[in-house]
Amino acid sequence: MFSNIPVALAGNPNAGKTTIFNNLTGANQRVGNYPGVTVEKRVGKARFKETTFNIVDLPGTYSLAATAEDELVARNYLLQDNPAVIINVIDASNLYRNLFLTLELLELEKPMLLVLNMIDAAQIQGTKIDITNLATTLSGLKIVTAIGSKQVGTQEILETLTTELKSSNFKIDYGCQLEKSISNIIQLLEPLVIPANIPPRWLALKLLENDAALFTLQNLPLIPENIMCEIQKLRTTLTGELAEDISLYITGKKYEFINYILQAAIETTHCHKPTLSDKIDKILTHKYIGLPIFLFFMWLLFNMVFTLGAYPQGLIEDAISLFSNQVRILIPAGELNDLIVDGIIGGVGGVIVFLPNILLLFFGIAILEGTGYMARAAFLMDRVMCLVGLHGKSFIPLLLGFGCTVPAIMGTRTLENKHDRFVTMLVSPFMSCSARLPVYTLLIGAFFSDNIAGSILFLIYIAGVLIAILLAKLFRKTLFPGKTEAFLMEMPPYRMPTYKSILLQMWERAVLYIKKAGTIILASSILIWFLTNNPTELNFSQNYDQNIQNLTLQIEQISDNSHRELLSQEINKLEQQQHAETIAQSYAGQIGKFVEPVIAPLGFNWKIGVALLSAFSAKEVLVSTLGTIYSVGNIENDSQTLALALQADPTLSPLVSLSLIFFVLLYTPCMATLAIIYRETASWKWPLFTATYSLLLAWLVSFLIFQLGSHLGF
Known part of the structure; x- marks a missing residue:
């Protein structure tokens, strides 16, 4: 039995590579980072009969030129980690574009399998591929046809992997002048000990380039x-002989060979006719109505997140309330009971209830990505981005920010221009990441009606985009002046996304969210509980325990139900007052009172101050902190939610809620984001700058919202 055979999956963006990866590995996959860099990699196991393959899904690249970080990571992995086999997935309907990477991979002289994905799309557009001729032209390369979206070809790929795949002896004839230089460099390198997995001919080409x-x-x-x-x-002499840059000459020779391949192995049965994608694009990418249509789709998405998410959210709230009550009954009264019920369940549970909203958001984003519409969104935004000195390609990392700011900042590595990259990096935190969504959902649900909740959520996301664009304009004019580069992007055809790909994305996000709830949020909840319950020696304004005990005795002695109900309400009121005084005198209360003068002009009380400080670790922690401070469910038989507890606070209102939402949107990003900015810029200057300017901007915007709203009578 063969096990853990390393396999690399390579291909162009939009070639269906990740769909093939999901088909091969199913749910048996994990996401991590390549050693020493922040570029994300996906690794999964595929089993066929008695053989197990470790498949690494490399970043999608158009070449191995290593001009962008993801290209460099892909190339270095292939040459350093030396996978046993390379699976090259190409779009059969776009061979001219995809075969360039195929030729570069063949020059690495490693065992390789070519997967012609989306063969059905090629047939629909009238392209007939002679597989035998194509394989012969590519020096006997093994080829499998597939339709990833329909699971066609998966078994054939696995079966071919179990056969003996020989190393490629493929060579392109670059002409006598270049071939002579290649031979001379190989001779010069002969005394050196070059690792066997670095082909001498490939190394010579790269040295010439x-x-x-x-x-x-x-x-x-x-x-x-x-x-x-x-x-x-040799390089100087060759450049003179060719009268052309060597890299451009080599690229030209590769495309000459691609044209030869297409003539030898491809037959077009009819003239190109406008495809369904072309017809749809006439509407969705229209000069005037394209952008409004995109905004409408986003509005629908955020309304779906809020309205559909309310039903499972209510069920989870009820389950957590029931669980909390059962734990309170089972565990004897005391500090352990308070820690588990008020600290852990109240804090972590307050965040878990928003899992359905998170999943719905990623469901919508996965649909937009899977259909190919996200590429159109970048195209539509290109005109807007040009106005601020960027281009549509910068909008793609910003879109990633709706999920998480960390991969959004990592996504800026695809931008070749350093100025574009830094500006995009500095404004990415204003995209409302999924960590902010629980905060928005809580505050909007508590203070605004259901009829307008989805629209308010949509406007908050749009506000983040607009603020990011305006700041990008400012930074491009001041910190990073320079010319805007042209924007070139391949438009993939529209496709139906596979249910497996969508479910896997949602599953990954659910696991990451729950892991965060079980680590960062759990630790923060315990810390906040400790700060709100200590010191234990307090000076109350009245003897609450004695008063409560007296009222309890009165209830036992009277039979009038209406009178008993009034006394019970009085006890409930005293318990709430005692709890409020306890927190106010606690360490958390002291911290909150310390920062309150700074945030009072924004309409915030000291409780919100504590929550904002704690949310520096992760924005969801703001919800868990408020849940702990307000101790939702801390009173026996009280099943009130955090939203109801916030509504009952006289210092809070819809205006304060809106001020807080914008503060959370704009203020200092989480620790992970600042750490990534440091790693990407190799300097503390930019994370410190980001933390400072975003905090000042958040204070100013929230101040204007609250003060103007107050003066206008809201």
Whole structure:
């Protein structure tokens, strides 16, 4: 039995590579980072008969030129980790674009399997591929056809992987001048110990191209200075002979060979006719109505998040309330009971109830991505982004920010221009990540009617985008001046997303959210509980315990139900007053009172101050902190939700709620985001700048909202 055979999955963006990966691995996959970098990688196991494959889904790239971070990561993985097999997934309906990466992969001289995905789309557009001729032209390369969206070809891929796949001996004839230079460099390198997994011919080509990223390969030996001088002479001579940049010449030769492949193995049965994607794009990417349609889709998404999410959210709230009451009964009264019920269940449970909203948001985003509409969104936003000195490609990382700011900042690595990258990085935190969604949902649900809740949520997300765009304009003019680069982007055809891909994305997000609830939020809830319940020696304004005991005795002595009900309400009121005084005198109360003068002009009380400070670790912690401070369910037989507790606070109102929402939207991003900015910029300057300017901006915007609203009588 063979086990853990390493396999690399490579391909262009939009070639259906991730769909093939999901088909091969199912739910048996995990997400992590490549060693030493923040680029995300997906790893999964696939089993066929007695063989197990460890499949790594490499970042989608158009080439291995290593001009962008994801290209560099993909290339270095192939040459350093040395997978046993490369699966190259290409879009059969767009061979001219996809085969360039195929040729580059073949030059690595590794065992390889070519998967012609979306073969049905190629047939629909009248393209007939002669598989035998294509395989022969590519030096006997094994080829499998597939339709990833329909699970067609999955078994054939696994079966082919179990056969003996030989290393490629594929070579492109680059002409006598370049071939002579390649041979000379190979001879110069012969005295060096070059690892077997780095092909000498490929290495010679990269040295001729003067590939600066080549020396990031950890297993490449140091090339002596005298040899590098000889290579430089060869490079200078060759550039003169070709009268062209060597890299451009090599690229041109590859496309010449691709044209030869297409002539030899491709037959077009009829002239190109406008496809369904072309017809849809006439409407969805229209110059005037395209952007309003995109905004309408986003409005629908946020209304769905709020309205549909309310039903499962209510069920989870009821379950948590029931569980809380049962725990209170089972565990004897005391500090342990208070810690578990008020601290852990009240804090973590207050965040878990918003899981349905998170899943619905990612369901909608997965649909938009899976259909290919997100690429259109970037195209539509290009005109807007150009006005602020960026281009549509910068909008793609910003869209990722709706999920999480960390991958959004990592996504800026696809931007070649350093100024574009830094500006996009600095404004990405204003995209409302999923961590903010529980805060929005809580406050909107508590202080605004259901009829307008979805629209308010939509407007908050749009406000974040507009603020990011305006700040990008400011930063592009001041901190990072320069010309805007042209925007080129391939439009994938519209496709039906696979249910498996959507469910896997939702499952991953659910697991990550629950893990955060079980780690960061749990730890924060316990800390907040400790701060709100200590010190234990307090000076109350009245003897609550004695008064409550007296009222309890009176209830036992009277039979009039209406009178008993009034006394019970009085006891409830005294318990709430005692709880309020306890928290006010606690360490948390002291911290809140300390920051209250700064946030009072924004309409915030000291409780919100504590919640905002705690939410620096993760924005969801604001909800769990409020749940602990307000101790939802802390009074026996009281099943009130956090929303009801907030409504009962006389210092809170719809205006204060709106002020707080915008503060959460704009103020200092979480620790993970600042850490990623540091790693991406290799300087503390930019995370400190981000933390400072976003906090000041949040205070100013919230101040204007609350003060103007108050003066206008809201």
